[in-house]
Amino acid sequence: MDTTLEKLKILADGAKYDVSCSTSGVERKNNGKIGSASAAGICHSWSADGRCISLLKILFTNKCVYDCEYCINRRSADVSRASFEPKELARLTIEFYRRNYIEGLFLSSAVEVSPDYTAERIMNCLKLLREEYGFAGYIHAKVIPGVSPEILHRIGLLADRLSINIELPTKESLGLLAPQKKPKNIFTPMTQITQTLTERRQLKGPGTMFKNQDIYSTASDLRYLEPEGENLTPGDGSLLDLTGRPLAIHKPGKRGKEKFAPAGQTTQMIIGATPESDRQIVKTSESLYRNFKMKRVYFSAYIPIADSPLLPGRFTAPPLAREHRLYQADWLLRFYNFTADEILDEKTPFLDLELDPKISWALRNIEKFPIEVNKASLEELLRIPGVGTISAMRIVRQRKLSAIQFDDLKKIGVVVKRARYFITCRGRYYGGTDILPEQIRQEALDSEGIRNQLLPKADHVQISMFNPIVSQWGAGIAQRAGTVRSFEADALNVAEGVRSYTGDVQNFSGAGKERIHGGLPL
């Protein structure tokens, strides 16, 4: 136990800079012995930095043969080293999971000996979890660049989500800071994952929006183990006197229908270690969504941990505000139908740190405003600052019943103090006398005290309730609703319980029809 404690400390420390902890997007029934995954994602705790903890985020090993400049685990760094045994980590995961500390495992790793050596050990650990323990919880595995296609495929069959870090926004920066990581070694496995997902018609989520791909839902029939009858050995019927807990039932080769990375593929890049502009970063993410149908691209503000002439100095503050704005820009890409070129053009290569990119865009395109909320299309509504995907949908629904009054907007969920500059409601403008971009900008800044709010919100958008849901009915309902495309349907869940969402949408389809209830209702 002591050694496990030591390893846990070293290997959690090495993994903590990884930003992605999202567990959402895959619903998995418990068909094994233990565990299930909830499409809505569940946060189990929040660390002192305010980030949600949902997964045991850990490195398999930090004994690295590579020497990436930005990494605390690089070969030349002077840190304590440790590696888990596959068995040890599997056990730890299960024990944490049983106690409801975590929702699953996020397993990353340094490169010990070689990519394949490490990947194989990771694979063995996941195999133990799935097959020996019958674990049906969430597993996110980082793929090591340069891994062989066979091992990658087998890991993909065990994990829910795969990711390979693109690390830096450009090839040049990668060459400079991570010379042993070749772009080819990153993109080959990425392509393999996208291809496998495409062949298996498993692609879903934001990345699919660019090519009008059909959305196939795979979540409902997911399983690794055939349901088994002999799960438990009942004792004399009383709860506490049961004897024996058959945890390990090994059923080699019987894994039911195998799914390959049902929660899709994501990637991550480091922000602020290299001189790329925000425009470059947003364009890179757009192309990752386009080409690899990524589920998510994560950004991680660079935290200086080592002295290097190639990197910002030790005491440079991590660019958290910038990271936050990039996530907002990413949100515009994924859910609001913006293109990278609209978000940032050549004249404005950097995001305004003080203002939401949606307001910035609106102020640059002020001639498109004000927009009449009772007439605008869903697409137009989505471009109004202060109007989110839920409120836009609600506006469209509700105005079929009766024209929307200005006072209704707040209850619908519109951030009125922001939106009022950009809309008219039943022909009236509520934003003051004129639309003056400079003035609006000033008022928006004053009213929101944005400077004080520049806290890392990256996890804010990841936490379960606020997370896009892609589930079987997400796509189905979107089709029924007609106007809503699948990726918008995803976003509809933002900030609302899954249930109330289904309710709304159900009602939406019937909203036009008059229902008459005469007499007693019963």
Added chain:
Amino acid sequence: MFKTLAGQERNGFMVDYLYDGSFEGFLTCIYEHYYNEKASGIYRSDFYQASILVPCRTVETEENKATRVYDAIENKISREDLKRAYRVFLSSAEEKENKLLQYLRLGFQKGSAVSLLHSNPIVFEVQQIEKKVTVEMHRLKGLVRFSALVKQAPGLVDREILYCKVEPDHDVLEIIADHFADRLKSDPFIIHDKIRNKAVIAQAGSWYIAGFTDADLPGLGELERDYRDLWKRYFETIAIQERINPACQKRMMPVRYWKNLTEFR
């Protein structure tokens, strides 16, 4: 209080209904409201304070009446509103019964469109309450911390049972039970609501709710302390010093939950 809620409806025939606190009892009241005299308010009989102005009547819970209302809500309003009503019923909101009565009456007039009337104060309030319950239910799925207790019985192999204590604002035990029962099929477990003195007791995927005190619980398993330490250590290690933001931590995870969390003990 009842004036604002039901005052406008008073016409001399009204009476306060008292019920036993069960959902079925509440539904029976709704039935009575439609088929007998109109209710001026619905109250749990054990919390009711009699008033000279309004007469009161105890409504006995009747299963067939409750079932009819249940079905009527599902069929004439919507399944979603039925769930909504149930969740609001589980809340600790004041006068929840009366708010629900208003909401359901509106629902029987408007059908499923009732949930779209966000600007109606009753709809808005009911939906806000529902949201609170839903948020807590969701939150609790993450914030439950089990400990492995060990039951030793002579002649038998020691048996682990997972136990946890919670103190939720709303009565959400039964709406989180399925989640854990599905998740922990191979472990018997107990989720104990300390405030309401009841618990979900589950094994092999099925569960029931029973009155509960922790008097007879067995002791901690041999490795339990080790796993707690490991988790605590993990929890501390994972925070990035450069990003420390306690305000955010507290916003996401209200302090009132902390005392039952392993990582803070």
